[in-house]
Amino acid sequence: MQNKVCWTGAWLKGKGLSVDCPGGHEGCTANLLAEAPLSELDMGRNLGKAFALQDVLVKCVTTDGDGRSAEGIEESLKTLHPMWKVERLADPTHLAASQFRQCSRAKFSDDMFLGKTRQENCVLRKSSVRMSRPDVV
Structure with missing residues (x-):
């Protein structure tokens, strides 16, 4: 585990004490410096x-x-x-979100939706994209 958080250190700093984490005091839970990248x-x-x-x-x-x-x-x-x-x-959650983004960016042919006007086709296209999203009912 990589951990930058040390509640004991934060509490001691709040009391005005000079504390260096990680490992600068007893019970330090941080094993990375706060400025170190994860x-x-x-x-x-x-x-x-x-x-x-x-x-x-x-x-x-x-x-x-x-x-x-x-x-x-x-x-x-x-x-x-x-x-x-x-x-x-x-990850299924990220995969579904990625598929939804790809679907919403897709180029549809003019003949794909059977609306009478361009505006109706746009509404049909948007509703089909919403239906493809698993978290929308």
Whole structure:
């Protein structure tokens, strides 16, 4: 886990004490400095190292579309098995939102909707895009 938050440190700073997190006081829960960037790749590497230490191989990882944690897990597991591949699966929520965006940007032919006017065709097109969205009933 990557964690920048330390409630004890925040409480001590609120009391006027000079506290350096992470690890600058007893019970510090932060393991990254507040200004350090979060890296999904590094998190994946750390997870992969933990799996490799326990001789666990991971076949599939579900992440959002821009996540690189699967790549980090695969890098770490290659120490256990050099030819091992980790498959990244798409998170259903992000996948559905991505499909909806693609559908709303799609170019439709003029003959696809049977409205009598261009305005009716536009209304029909918009209603078909809304119907394709899984969270809209």
